[in-house]
Amino acid sequence: MSSSYPYYIVWTGALHLGDTPGVFMDAQYAGLLVQIPITVTFVSEGTDPIVFVITTTEVEIFDNKKHPIYWDWTPGTPLPTPVGYIDDQxxxxxxxxxxxxxxxxxxxxxxxxxxxxxxxxxxxxxLRDDFVLRRLEAHESIGAKIGW
Structure with a gap:
């Protein structure tokens, strides 16, 4: 990695998401949804969005059906508009x-x-695509850590 890479690691591991347990023997099976608690400790001044990079393996999308990502969704409430997607683009x-x-x-x-x-x-x-969530990184313009 170049020293100019502006992201730092918040979490790394191996979580298997999908509907076929046991496909990935190197990952803990999480099922069809995972929630990651994040604490934001500082945000740079300005109006630019904050950016995370999510690293996966084995993602394939069928019929352009991407995996949605939500920010601050509370179980039991309607799903908000996704803030991003995991796809194979x-x-x-x-x-x-x-x-x-x-x-x-x-x-x-x-x-x-x-x-x-x-x-x-x-x-x-x-027919749902199974994949592994491997890493979550945050842009250096914010402070973020896993958990509360």
Missing amino acids: DLITGQPEKHLLSIPHNSATVGKHWITIQVNPETAAG
Whole structure:
């Protein structure tokens, strides 16, 4: 990695998301949804969105049915508009398993938050894509840590 890479690691591990347990023997099976508690400790001045990079492996999308990512969703309430998606597009040149998550600046207050990743609910069971969540990184313009 170049010293100019503006992201730092918030979490690293191996969580298997999908509907087929046991596909990835090197990852803990999480099911169809995972919520990651994040504490934002500082946000740079300005109006630019805060940015996270999510690294996965084995993502494939069928019929353009992407896996939505939500910011601050509370279980039991309607799902908000996704702030990003996990898909198989090459959004970062040469790195198709990296996904940018851009949070509006006014939603990225200092304090406790949730990043929720949902396996696409529109695809029939058995056909949902299984993948592994490997890493969460934050842009250096914010302070972020896993947990509360």
